[in-house]
Amino acid sequence: MKLLVLNGPNLNFLGIREKGIYGTRDYEWLVKHLEEKAAAEGHELEVFQSNCEGGLIDKIQEAYHTGVEGIIINPGAFTHYSYAVRDALASIQVPIIEVHISNVHKREEFRHTSVTAPVCTGQIVGLGLRGYDLAMDYLTGEEG
Numbered sequence: 001m002k003l004l005v006l007n008g009p010n011l012n013f014l015g016i017r018e019k020g021i022y023g024t025r026d027y028e029w030l031v032k033h034l035e036e037k038a039a040a041e042g043h044e045l046e047v048f049q050s051n052c053e054g055g056l057i058d059k060i061q062e063a064y065h066t067g068v069e070g071i072i073i074n075p076g077a078f079t080h081y082s083y084a085v086r087d088a089l090a091s092i093q094v095p096i097i098e099v100h101i102s103n104v105h106k107r108e109e110f111r112h113t114s115v116t117a118p119v120c121t122g123q124i125v126g127l128g129l130r131g132y133d134l135a136m137d138y139l140t141g142e143e144g
């Protein structure tokens, strides 16, 4: 299966930012871990991060042209207000799983709203980096 993992703003600062919330593992660890998992299960995976709304939108549109079959997205703070990222996700027909490392519902009020979740297949929240694995297992049909 051809899969795409998208990470939004500040997720490249994993292991640096708010370690009590996001953990101590860095972004490079996450990318390597997901690439190894996908390869071990025989899937094609691209992992992309951008601090810019447009970067994520361009990648979502590119996924349409390149035949990506499933998307895992952690839109970071764009989750809470980016109608542009939402519209991009709504434009394509593949299954999309939204992942949040932290339990956004236990945090500030503004994090309780996701404008992107309603156009996704499902959402995994608060399970740490494991959320990405679980999202991949769902998309690929693996037991995990």
Ligand code: DQA
Pocket: 009, 010, 011, 074, 075, 076, 077, 078, 079, 099, 100, 101, 102, 103, 104, 111
């Ligand atoms: C996050 C939660 C968002 O509220 C925050 O802006 C992030 C990370 C998470 O993975 O828990 O950047 O998406």
